[in-house]
Amino acid sequence: MKILVIPTTDWIRHPVPNRLNFIFDILAEKHEVYVLHFNLENFKNNRARKTACTLIDTKFIDVKDPSLYYLLNWPKHFLKMREIIKKEGIDVVLSANILPSFIINFLNVPVVFDYLDHLEESAAIYYPESFFGKIVKNGVRQITRYNLRHSASVITVTQELKGFLEGIRVKNIEVIPNGVNCNLLRPLPKEEAKKELGLKGNVIGYVGSLEHWVDLEMVVEALPDLEVSLLVVGPGLFTDYGEKIKEMANKLGVSEKITFTGAVPYEELGTYISAMDIGLNTLKKMDKNEYAAGGKVFNYLACGRPVLSSRTISLVRMLGDNLFYYDDKDGFIKETKRILETPDNEKKYRELAKTFDWEVLAQKYEEVLRRAT
Known part of the structure; x- marks a missing residue:
């Protein structure tokens, strides 16, 4: 053709x-x-x-x-x-x-x-x-x-x-x-990936564009109640959303817990995701987010990482209990702590990603x- x-x-x-x-x-x-x-x-x-x-x-x-x-x-x-x-x-x-x-x-x-x-x-x-x-x-x-x-x-x-x-x-x-491209995105040893990126302790991470459909505001607000650092991998596209998140982090006094990397080539994402203990799919309540299902979830799964997502109709229907969900800030904090206490299941998530x-x-x-x- x-x-x-x-x-x-x-x-x-x-x-x-x-x-x-x-x-x-x-x-x-x-x-x-x-x-x-x-x-x-x-x-x-x-x-x-x-x-x-x-x-x-x-x-x-x-x-x-x-x-x-x-x-x-x-x-x-x-x-x-x-x-x-x-x-x-x-x-x-x-x-x-x-x-x-x-x-x-x-x-x-x-x-x-x-x-x-x-x-x-x-x-x-x-x-x-x-x-x-x-x-x-x-x-x-x-x-x-x-x-x-x-x-x-x-x-x-x-x-x-x-x-x-x-x-x-x-x-x-x-x-x-x-x-997802499962050949390019593969699990790497978590501690080695953290060391390469200069990260320590528990790491939660977001990969994707920094725009107003994303709900990183809630994540930043939750950081004072969590013993974690936040890794944000991705660029702003057409708005200043990323700058607003940085300003918010400064006001809340949690800037030292956040690393912004900017854009990263797709073939290098494996290192960044492998350094995460949890991959985040944090989205605002809107039809765009309720009905669609973006690729970042599959990127996390391909690297064997558990995914904590806003509870959306489409993801619950498509992936069910293979993901973790939250409905508000308290639920986010509770689920983050629960996942960090749950044994890794890298093989399960990797096999799921291969079907996509x-x-x-x-x-x-x-x-x-x-x-x-």
């Missing part, structure tokens, strides 16, 4: 690779995969990752605001998509973006939409508690629903998101969850794309 991918963000310089990066680097081994490459200003100085896909450059107008970027650059995106579809004879398009996905509907090629998140809420979260955020949310809702209803097929990550899509009259929905390996999930993607053609 000849496949055109319209990703959510910069394909090679976004600091956190997402599911499409892993899936289509695997599929590129036996298919021709072209990727519409968005050169986002925020990430231009980041190290570029290698990819097996062919990148289609769309550089036109540079702006930092992500919504404005797509609004200003849509004519260039349209021309590039039309050109590559005609020139290469594209069989099917996989899209996870909002405005470019709307444009592709007019180019007479089957489209599979990857609804990997509650997109209207995800787009608005970059403008917290603002009037513009409400405008973005409403606009994204209308465009996304048009895209979904005009797609040949839709892929989503949980049964909860599938139920939501069925409720807005979307058809041909396939559930393919997030996953990207190699397994890529085959399911391939089947959906073939049916769409």
Whole structure:
């Protein structure tokens, strides 16, 4: 097959690779995969990752605001998509973006939409508690629903998101969850990993983007009641959420208990996760978090670490008692202490992660794309 991918963000310089990066680097081994490459200003100085896909450059107008970027650059995106579809004879398009996905509907090629998140809420979260955020949310809702209803097929990550899509009259929905590269992320001896990173004692850790859908506020508030240090691995993307967490830690007098690493290459995450006694999936109460299930949970499991997560509908249904859950700060403190007193079960978590390996999930993607053609 000849496949055109319209990703959510910069394909090679976004600091956190997402599911499409892993899936289509695997599929590129036996298919021709072209990727519409968005050169986002925020990430231009980041190290570029290698990819097996062919990148289609769309550089036109540079702006930092992500919504404005797509609004200003849509004519260039349209021309590039039309050109590559005609020139290469594209069989099917996989899209996870909002405005470019709307444009592709007019180019007479089957489209599979990857609804990997509650997109209207995800787009608005970059403008917290603002009037513009409400405008973005409403606009994204209308465009996304048009895209979904005009797609040949839709892929989503949980049964909860599938139920939501069925409720807005979307058809041909396939559930393919997030996953992990179990070859790159492996358990390392915990004490050796701690020593390498200069950590001591009990370590709880968070891996992922620092944005307003994350609830690190509650974790920082709990630190005075716990004999642990907090390891935060990941970058801020478009907002100052990470800086606000640092300010909060200073006010509470717990800054010395927290280590912020910034962005870390995916292939090096194994050391950081292996240094943790508990991997955290701390999320605010919102539809985006209730219905989706991000990849960080599987990263922790691949390294054999127990996961303490906000209690969300999707994760309870998908992974059940394989994770630990909390509902509030007191519950977080109680569960953290309980996990630290529980014997390690590294092998169990590792075996669970293997059932969500990207190699397994890529085959399911391939089947959906073939049916769409």
